[in-house]
Amino acid sequence: MFIHTFQYTLKQLFRQKGALFWNLLFPIALGTMFYMAFSGLSSGETFHAIPVAVVLAEDDSATMFREVIDSLNEPGDDRFLDAVYTTEEEALSLLEAKQITGILYEGSSVSLAVSAEMSSATLEQSILSCFVEEYNMQYGAIKKIAASHPENLGAAAEALAKNTAYNTETTYCDGDMDEQITYFFNLIAMSCLFASTGGMQIAIKNQANLSPLGARRCISPVPKEISLCALLCATFLYQYLCILAGLFYMRFGLGVNFGSSMGYILLTALLGCLTGVSFGFCIGSIGRLNEGMKFGIQMAVTMICCFLSGLMVGNMRILIEQYCPWFNRINPAALISDSFYSLTVYQSHSRYFQNSITLVLISAAFCLCGFLLTRRKKYAAL
Amino acid sequence: MSTPIIKVENLVKRYRELVALDHFNLEIAEGEIFGLLGPNGSGKTTTINCILSLLSYDKGTIHVFGKEMHPDSYDLKRRIGVVMQNVAVFEELTVYENIDYFCGLYIRDKTLRRQYVEEAIDFVGLHEFRKFYPKKLSGGLLRRLNIACGIAHKPKLLFLDEPTVAVDPQSRNKILEGIQELNKQGVTIVYTSHYMEEVEQICTRIAIMDKGKNLAIGTKEELKRMIKKSEIISIEILDISEEAIAALKNLPHIYEVTFENRQLQVLCSGGRHNLLRVLNCLQSMDLSFGRVYSELPSLNDVFLEITGKELRD
Ligand SMILES: Nc1ncnc2c1ncn2[C@@H]1O[C@H](COP(=O)(O)OP(=O)(O)OP(=O)(O)O)[C@@H](O)[C@H]1O
Ligand SMILES: [Mg+2]
Numbered sequence: 133m134f135i136h137t138f139q140y141t142l143k144q145l146f147r148q149k150g151a152l153f154w155n156l157l158f159p160i161a162l163g164t165m166f167y168m169a170f171s172g173l174s175s176g177e178t179f180h181a182i183p184v185a186v187v188l189a190e191d192d193s194a195t196m197f198r199e200v201i202d203s204l205n206e207p208g209d210d211r212f213l214d215a216v217y218t219t220e221e222e223a224l225s226l227l228e229a230k231q232i233t234g235i236l237y238e239g240s241s242v243s244l245a246v247s248a249e250m251s252s253a254t255l256e257q258s259i260l261s262c263f264v265e266e267y268n269m270q271y272g273a274i275k276k277i278a279a280s281h282p283e284n285l286g287a288a289a290e291a292l293a294k295n296t297a298y299n300t301e302t303t304y305c306d307g308d309m310d311e312q313i314t315y316f317f318n319l320i321a322m323s324c325l326f327a328s329t330g331g332m333q334i335a336i337k338n339q340a341n342l343s344p345l346g347a348r349r350c351i352s353p354v355p356k357e358i359s360l361c362a363l364l365c366a367t368f369l370y371q372y373l374c375i376l377a378g379l380f381y382m383r384f385g386l387g388v389n390f391g392s393s394m395g396y397i398l399l400t401a402l403l404g405c406l407t408g409v410s411f412g413f414c415i416g417s418i419g420r421l422n423e424g425m426k427f428g429i430q431m432a433v434t435m436i437c438c439f440l441s442g443l444m445v446g447n448m449r450i451l452i453e454q455y456c457p458w459f460n461r462i463n464p465a466a467l468i469s470d471s472f473y474s475l476t477v478y479q480s481h482s483r484y485f486q487n488s489i490t491l492v493l494i495s496a497a498f499c500l501c502g503f504l505l506t507r508r509k510k511y512a513a514l
Numbered sequence: 515m516s517t518p519i520i521k522v523e524n525l526v527k528r529y530r531e532l533v534a535l536d537h538f539n540l541e542i543a544e545g546e547i548f549g550l551l552g553p554n555g556s557g558k559t560t561t562i563n564c565i566l567s568l569l570s571y572d573k574g575t576i577h578v579f580g581k582e583m584h585p586d587s588y589d590l591k592r593r594i595g596v597v598m599q600n601v602a603v604f605e606e607l608t609v610y611e612n613i614d615y616f617c618g619l620y621i622r623d624k625t626l627r628r629q630y631v632e633e634a635i636d637f638v639g640l641h642e643f644r645k646f647y648p649k650k651l652s653g654g655l656l657r658r659l660n661i662a663c664g665i666a667h668k669p670k671l672l673f674l675d676e677p678t679v680a681v682d683p684q685s686r687n688k689i690l691e692g693i694q695e696l697n698k699q700g701v702t703i704v705y706t707s708h709y710m711e712e713v714e715q716i717c718t719r720i721a722i723m724d725k726g727k728n729l730a731i732g733t734k735e736e737l738k739r740m741i742k743k744s745e746i747i748s749i750e751i752l753d754i755s756e757e758a759i760a761a762l763k764n765l766p767h768i769y770e771v772t773f774e775n776r777q778l779q780v781l782c783s784g785g786r787h788n789l790l791r792v793l794n795c796l797q798s799m800d801l802s803f804g805r806v807y808s809e810l811p812s813l814n815d816v817f818l819e820i821t822g823k824e825l826r827d
Contacts, residue, residue, distance in 0.1 A: 140615045144604055198578055217578065344601070345602045348598065352591065352616070352619040354619050457558070512570055514563060
């Protein structure tokens with residue numbers, strides 16, 4: 133029964149011309165458009181030091197931050213930052229004049245401010261944001277050491293400085309510096325979330341009160357759970373194949389360089405697709421809202437998520453990171469594109485896995501929700 | 515009667531304030547073709563959906579094949595076939611694939627399934643259209659596909675909810691014959707329809723329902739016996755006086771006489787030789803008349819009398 137439903141569902145999906153357009157051709161077309169729009173711009177730029185202003189804390193107690201900045205500020209080929217120490221007002225006016233990419237504030241932890249208007253410096257902004265995050269993490273570790281084993285502090289600080297310097301060279305500079313790649317990342321993220329359209333159909337076609345076909349399924353001797361699982365699997369496979377096609381087109385047709393970790397990229401696409409399908413399934417399962425309404429909600433949420441992760445305005449995600457960081461931790465579109473960043477730009481596997489796990493958790497939550505909402509077997513009205 | 519194949523007791527179903535089924539009772543024995551007759555909105559579809567455990571109900575019990583019916587009574591569902599009132603087929607699958615899909619939900623064995631699907635296609639006469647997508651089928655052909663999807667797995671109990679709407683008379687006859695053939699093979703059938711003739715033609719027992727209540731139940735002869743009207747006599751007459759009409763009304767067993775458009779209509783309840791008596795009476799008054807018809811009441815008359823409304827679509 134599972135296989136029977138699975139096979140027929142796949143057959144149906146591949147025959148839906150409208151869906152095939154949105155799932156397959158639309159991302160490919162959009163990718164091609166990005167490619168053509170960027171082809172003049174992309175010049176394989178080498179990495180330039182990122183101009184920043186550093187605002188130190190009043191008491192100037194933590195010399196470690198200063199040390200790190202100074203080490204990154206050393207002139208040379210691998211110079212990471214082009215830092216100036218200023219007061220806050222000066223820093224803000226520099227930022228306003230677009231002479232710097234961001235401001236690093238030293239406080240109980242280091243924080244970053246960037247300007248919304250500088251959408252041209254997206255990549256630099258995101259690198260800074262990643263740097264700040266990593267610094268804070270390691271600084272936190274050192275503080276703990278200081279509290280528990282003060283005798284090891286010197287060694288730890290040294291390790292940190294080294295580590296950061298090491299990161300400077302490899303992580304930040306060797307990562308792919310192609311500014312346009314962010315758009316492709318977001319495009320894939322969007323395709324993943326578009327998979328929710330398919331997920332929604334599952335819920336509708338399996339519910340007696342939502343469609344005559346659902347009623348027909350409900351009177352058959354196939355348990356609802358089996359039928360749902362078959363539908364979910366088939367839809368997921370279909371959506372993933374569409375995304376793979378898009379990905380391969382971008383990689384080999386357009387020659388977009390996704391870096392060396394293609395395997396991980398495929399994994400992220402898979403998780404993203406899973407999130408998309410389960411999200412749609414969850415929305416589709418919500419009671420008796422009519423189909424148009426559900427489609428509207430699903431589209432709106434998808435587009436908002438994509439917008440906030442930077443599909444339209446490249447540096448949106450970094451701005452969110454600044455004002456409302458928790459949202460980036462749960463926005464699937466941001467998680468997907470951030471996973472890609474982690475692989476190619478930051479080369480931070482811990483961050484990549486953190487994103488992946490969050491995606492899995494989100495999918496599981498949506499699926500669970502969907503199952504709970506459709507658990508009912510008798511309906512008050514059809 | 516041995517244990518009934520369907521037993522519905524005191525079923526009450528409300529849609530908010532609207533009472534769709536009001537203490538509805540029904541018993542259907544194995545081997546029957548049971549007709550469920552009722553005007554639009556009388557609760558036929560609701561009854562079927564309750565029996566199938568698709569709808570929740572407020573009160574009552576439902577037994578199918580002697581067991582209480584639940585949404586997960588899969589062993590019961592396996593033996594049931596349903597042709598829904600609304601066409602439910604997949605747009606993206608061809609005629610053959612649609613039937614095969616639904617049949618496959620019941621029948622695992624592939625060769626057996628292929629045979630069943632072929633038989634279903636024969637049954638509804640969709641041979642030339644097996645590779646067609648539903649979009650390309652006309653309304654009637656689509657209905658026929660809908661029927662095929664419901665019967666392909668050879669159920670023991672078959673619900674047909676107005677299956678022949680929009681099907682042309684020829685195909686309809688073929689389908690009705692097919693249904694009778696299925697019945698001969700031992701399938702119990704529950705049939706709802708607006709076409710009185712169909713119900714008269716094939717149903718062994720009929721329930722008349724209105725506003726969620728079961729008003730009368732029995733064979734068509736029993737039902738016809740239940741009503742007052744037993745004969746309708748129509749006579750073409752140029753003109754007739756009030757006295758003559760009054761005289762006719764005084765004859766025994768005659769309870770209503772109307773004259774309209776040169777048609778005299780005399781309604782009789784019971785009694786024999788009513789026609790003869792009427793004609794004798796007319797002759798005695800020296801009234802000349804044209805053509806004379808005498809009809810027995812149809813189910814429609816039964817309907818009209820029991821529910822007070824016409825059962826016409
Ligand atoms: N989903 C629903 N919500 C509210 N009321 C409903 C719903 N479905 C049916 N009803 C009401 O329940 C009553 C019975 O409807 P039902 O569909 O069972 O009638 P029916 O006998 O099948 O009519 P028809 O001959 O038109 O098919 C009607 O009055 C109808 O308005
Ligand atoms: Mg109905």
